[in-house]
Amino acid sequence: MRHVTVRMTAHDVDPETAYQRIRDFRRYPDVTETVREVVVHPPGPDGTVVSDWTVRFRNGLMCWRERDAFYPETLALGFTQLSGDFEVFEGTWRCAPSAAHGTDVTFDAAFDLGIPTLAELLDPVAESTLRTNIERILTGLLGRVTTAPAPLADTAAPVHG
Known part of the structure; x- marks a missing residue:
């Protein structure tokens, strides 16, 4: 499984506003x-939302359905693909x-394209494309963004904690 982390700083946007913009998938x-x-489908009884995505990916489109869970108290959200073009996302x-x-x-993600024989060739391309797409999304949502410095230590709390 491949992992991607994108850290960006949104200038002159407070954390609550950034979180609200990121969780508003319809605007993307x-x-x-x-x-x-x-x-974006209506929220379920547990507050999670199912969303269907179509995203440009290199010279084509990738489509998937995901379940999104929101944690406003920690300004975090988590997603898990339910079906689609990735094996795991x-x-x-x-x-x-x-x-x-x-x-x-x-933004932290793990993905698997589900093509083990081509993983060595395709995964780095997919990782680069995913990273670029996230940077473009953040620029569109938040305006002026720059690469954020890496944290001194990985002290991030669990998403739901």
Whole structure:
């Protein structure tokens, strides 16, 4: 399984505002050409949401359905693919105050394309494309963003804790 982490600082955007923009998936197609379509279904009894995604991925489209869980008390959300073009796609978004007067946003994901014989060739390309797509989404949602410094130690709390 391949892992991708993207850390960016959104300048002049407070963490609560950044979190609310990130969790508003319906806006993504309006702020970046990377995301073609997002259909967000009504929340379930547990507060999770199912969303259907169509995203430009290299020279084609990738489609999947995911379950999204929101944790406003920690400004985090988690997602897990339910079906679609990935074999596995799951991860988190986190927002935290930045020393640079804004918000540090961290996107962490694990994925598996499900093609073991081509993984060595395809996974690095998929990782690079995913990283670029996340950077474009964040720029569209939050305006001026720059690469955030890596944390001194991995002290992130669990998404649901």
